Amino acid sequence: MKLLDLGVEPEEVIAHPRHQAAQVDLVPLIERVRACCSPKDGYELQQDLLRQILEVEEHRNAFSKAVKRMRDGKPPQAGAPEPQSGLSPADIETWVLERELCERVARQFRSVGDALAWRAFNHDRRYILALCRNPPSGIMAGKAGLKAELETVETHWRDDGQFALMRDLTSCLRIGDITAWQDDGPHTYEIKTNARYRSTVQERRIATAYDAIRTGSALPGDNAGERLHDVDTPLRTHLELLQTATERAAKDGIFAAKVPGSRALLAVDLYGVIGQGWTRQEFQQRVARQWDAARRRACIGSQLDFNVHATSLDSVSRDPLRVPWGVYPMHPVAAARLIGDVMTVVVETSGPSLAEDLTARGIPAQWVRPPGTQNLMAGEVVMEMHNETEWRTANGLTATLSRTLQLKPSEMDHYLIELLDQDCWAAGIQHLLLSSGASDRPWPVFRDEGDTWL
Structure with a gap:
């Protein structure tokens, strides 16, 4: 859903306190992406970006729950965040606006995650073209496997000094859960809390993506004709x-x-x-x-x-x-x-x-x-x-x-x-x-x- 489809004027979106706060936060985040030159820079930026996205997605989940309750004729749940628009909290449209603004701001922060991914891959478009070929990730807040992914990121950093980027902080990376930059280059992994639930399908897609980058074989998907092609220009x-x-x-x-x-x-x-x-x-x-x-x-x-x-x-x-x-x-x-x-x-x-x-x-x-x-x-x-x-x-x-x-x-x-x-x-x-x-x-x-x- 887009806010314009709800009849919301662009000026209302831009003037919303949550949107204005995001504009302020985005500038230093972009500056930090451009200044990233070490695993430590990437790790610290990811931690701050993670906090920003989780906070806005938790609010989105709460606003979504309030909308569902109001559609059932009930009041918003106790402890729901206060709407920031200044519109009447008695109107369901107010809560829908807050929910959709949270979705929008979360995408804006993920755009910074996309920039971090491009930076980490040294702006090599081949990795993005190969690793984007899955449906988009869902909401990260409340995700069952989030704890295991965070622990994996910490392990790479604490034990080996390696930067590991979480897929859910981006929109452009959709295959695998994390990508870690090791001595021989990037590696993408599927993280599961229980080894019995390993997804061999996703592991094959990871392998297919990297084969496509290294050898020019078919990209992940059903069309064997879809391949990367280096242009000598x-x-x-x-x-x-x-x-x-x-x-x-x-x-x-x-x-x-x-x-x-x-x-x-x-x-x-x-x-x-x-x-x-x-x-x-x-x-x-x-x-x-x-x-x-x-x-x-x-x-x-x-x-x-x-x-x-x-x-x-x-x-x-x-x-x-x-x-x-x-x-x-x-x-x-x-x-x-x-x-x-x-x-x-x-x-x-x-x-x-x-x-x-x-x-x-x-x-x-x-x-x-x-x-x-x-x-x-x-x-x-x-x-x-x-x-x-x-x-x-x-x-x-x-x-x-x-x-x-x-x-x-x-x-x-x-x-x-x-x-x-x-x-x-x-x-x-x-x-x-x-x-x-x-x-x-x-x-x-x-x-x-x-x-x-x-």
């Missing part, structure tokens, strides 16, 4: 424009600009908007005017039904494939505002324009998504790219190799929200099309990616 982006956008939006309220590669970017900072003193109507008019101008400069404003976008709004710790804002090259305050939706970023492109760009680079591409303004659906094919290679065999015959790659929302999101340089992105696609060893569903990983993230 350094990652290049336009993230300096995102940094400019966050700085300008914080000052001016709104920033919109053309992004190379048939894209337009919009950043809105609520604190910056409030500082301008605009009415709601003035704000809406200014956003529309600047956004339309940016689209025109990017040449994507003529057929909006063919446009698709990626947004930061209420997205943290929902998609494990997204790079967490905490490791983006921007000020930690800007990262915290994006995590908490105090600032929102949208990046938009035109499908047909993008296909034309690739075709002009020698990659025949066709935008296949029908026109419509609805959001992209997981697994939906939006564009197809083709390649045909001919060669003569030893007996004089001509052989033709045809290959088609399908672009889906996960890769589109990667191109948009990370502001990939289009030449770099196209070179990666070309590499996959020409590679005889590429699988039917390759997950590309660019070279030297660690140089991009903080």
Whole structure:
């Protein structure tokens, strides 16, 4: 459930005391992630992050219990936390709001856990792509196996001086319970309080994930064609424009600009908007005017039904494939505002324009998504790219190799929200099309990616 679906205005969320307190807490946590350079740093940060998440999840559990009681015609249970919104505690909507705000704040703290995971893996995307392939974890507070996991973390630290990261503090790590960084690299473990309850299925998924990283074999899951593929192209982006956008939006309220590669970017900072003193109507008019101008400069404003976008709004710790804002090259305050939706970023492109760009680079591409303004659906094919290679065999015959790659929302999101340089992105696609060893569903990983993230 999203708070906007409950009819809650963004200003009500931002002004809520719990949300404001989280904004204050996020900044030093992000700073500590970026400063982590030893197992001790990671261990101590994890302890503080654990305390933050457990506290907010315990409150969420209590608010959830109160909501259930009120739906049964009973009053909230004795000892339930007091609602902080200032709304009437006699209304069930007040308690629903508090429950959903706790869920939201817990995800914001988990986004810091995601940043810690990226930092610990030295920003090697392969580990995230391999270890995210399970359903998301549930609530950590009250979890039966939590004590055993905490003891395992303590044992690694106390006995061997090793940092062991708990999966439940993140959204991007979903296979195994903890990952410990040992002398020969990271190892992921499933922790059980009783050896009789060992999950051989999960242990096999752990082994499959690490085999996929080391050997290029199939990733965990039912599709043997899903494999990591190293692209011999350094990652290049336009993230300096995102940094400019966050700085300008914080000052001016709104920033919109053309992004190379048939894209337009919009950043809105609520604190910056409030500082301008605009009415709601003035704000809406200014956003529309600047956004339309940016689209025109990017040449994507003529057929909006063919446009698709990626947004930061209420997205943290929902998609494990997204790079967490905490490791983006921007000020930690800007990262915290994006995590908490105090600032929102949208990046938009035109499908047909993008296909034309690739075709002009020698990659025949066709935008296949029908026109419509609805959001992209997981697994939906939006564009197809083709390649045909001919060669003569030893007996004089001509052989033709045809290959088609399908672009889906996960890769589109990667191109948009990370502001990939289009030449770099196209070179990666070309590499996959020409590679005889590429699988039917390759997950590309660019070279030297660690140089991009903080």
